[in-house]
Amino acid sequence: MIEFIVNWAIYVLSKLGYFGVFSLMAIESACIPIPSEAILPFGGFLASSANPANKLNLILVILIGTLGGTFGSVCMYYIGAKGGRPLVEKYAEKLRLSKSHLEMSDNYFNKYGEKIAFFSRLLPIIRTFISLPAGISKMDVKKFTFYTFVGSLIWSVLLGYAGYVMGENWTKIRQWLHIADYFVVAAVLGLIVYWYVRRKKKKAVTE
Template identity: 50%
Template sequence: MISIVEYIVNLAIHLIEILGYWGVFLGMTLESACIPLPSEIIMPFAGFVVYEGKMSLIGITIVGALGNLFGSLIAYFIGFKGGRPFLEKYGKYIFITHKRLEMADNWFEKYGHEAVLISRVLPIMRTFISLPAGIAHMDLKKFITYTFLGSLPWCFVLGYIGYQLGPRWDLIRGYFHILDVIVIMGIIGVLFYLLYRHYLHNKK
């Protein structure tokens, strides 16, 4: 019997095989709109297609970031129009659990607009950070700018890994946890910097 994870992985692969750049865009849109379609599968496989000469690395990076932005805007406006009560009541029907919403809320309240930029390379958080940004009515221009800029390096790195692996791209599945640990360590470093800056500001 095929597992749920394997089904999601196969869905992401088929989207790109059939639709090309539009498949990358659609897959990244779904992930950023809180649908569990992992970018860690979408972008590396897109990188493999680049290896085959059917797409370009810059192309999949920009298209992936645009898909991330479009999906994030969907989540942003859900939070903006519906607010916290709406998400608490109906979020479970679109994969938004109370725990994930609470996590994203706390992150946004603690680090503000910077959270939207930094969270784009943070597992789980990158998918749900748009909701509290919408609830807080974050300035739309800043939200778009931070989301797009934060998505570009993530899309490029994952696509480049898939390109370098070539026909062995499937090996990346076994290293997802390592990639997440590296990213989390980077985020922790950024957090220490933000906390230190906050400490200096309060001291002044």
């Protein structure tokens, strides 16, 4: 399934050029897992191509990719801000979420929202889904947009330039970052387990 999505993304990018870069990065940042690890390096590869029919400008690939990622993120932020909170509260019990959990999430985004918005853009998987909880917690939208843009710009520079330098070997970038995905998933699972054990201990003490 992932290979199909990647191949489809490459096809769209090769046909639509800059519009494809913007659209795919916007979709990738809107909770739809189209890997930017394929979009941006392939855009960088097209920028290095000697074929004038497909050739793109690296700086434009980076800027348009950044704008697309920011646009998709802000869209999901507003979806979370406008309709996400009532939906989460409605199904909180089924999701095993208490009022204190929602308040804790709000506090985290109020205290560390800038860091979360910035660093999440540099992490595979997490970057795709972070905008929705930021909106649900109603983090300051101006700060969210600014730090999302800066983080997305760094991500676009790194992947776009890597694809440009590696040329036809750009696919290796995705392979390396695919390995990084496992580390990110392991870290998230570790945090969930830590949170669950800590919660159990606190509950045992209060009882």
